[in-house]
Amino acid sequence: METTGIVRRRTAERMRDTLERLLTERDVWVSTAHPEHGPHQVPLWFLWDGRAVWMCTGAASVTARNLREEPRVRLSLPDTFEVVLLQGEAECFPDQEVPAGAAEAFVAKFGWDPRVEEGSFVYVRVVPRTVRAWRGEPELRGRVIMRDGMWLEQRPTGPRPRG
Template sequence: MKITEEPRDAVRRKRDVLARLGRERDVWVATADAGGLPCLVALWFAWDGESLWLSTRLTNPTGRNLRDGRRARLAFGDTQDVVLIDGEVETYGAAGVPAAAAAAFTQRTGWDPRRDSATYAFFRVRPVAVQAWRGEHELPGRHLMRAGGWVI
């Protein structure tokens, strides 16, 4: 990407975001506890076409924050190719996670948290806002989803 390139239109940006969700394996997950203490970690994920599925232990800060706060901000890329996703979180124990979600996660990552430890949980993150930009020239029009609906 060069700053002299024309900004992508919303249709192209959405297509690029969806392609990224299909090919990336790691996502930065930002959460906060009840007191506002932030936590940022990278986690594996699987995209099912509507939600991102994450897994981590309920005994660590990220797991507790996802469960208790029910919100997260997810981020991909560097400062030259940013995707930010704000989402609402649902927590599932190993026994309660939908089979299709667990299978997709296992296939995508090569790891099945259900077989690892009872302290692992799955987290469904439903996007409510999505932003994407490549450099300052793409800041206008960066909002691709608001209130859970694509704006394009």
């Protein structure tokens, strides 16, 4: 594997770069599994609201059916060099029951409103529990930047203690 020129980023830098990509990228690979039928992977448009990933798919799609049976999901951004993997549990909202803010943000980003389409859609919300990010082999060690839903480089808020 060619690693020349890759500079290992600190966790805080990986977190910043990951958050920037979550805000700006359009597509995410969604990996689900059904207890009897096995794995399924599909690319979907996504929106990052600062805490969760929102996606939308047909209510009868394999992805939606799998998530009803098994809500654990893995998401990955489509770059195989600058990898970002998210893991969490999906919560599904029928298109007519999705929180208005999420639906409007989806419309603003993509110019598409599934709530007015023919057929039924489901919005899928995933709050990550684990996030891994790395750029090439030099960053494999330390690639976990979120564990148990907490960013590893979170800075405390409020006044700093004196002493």
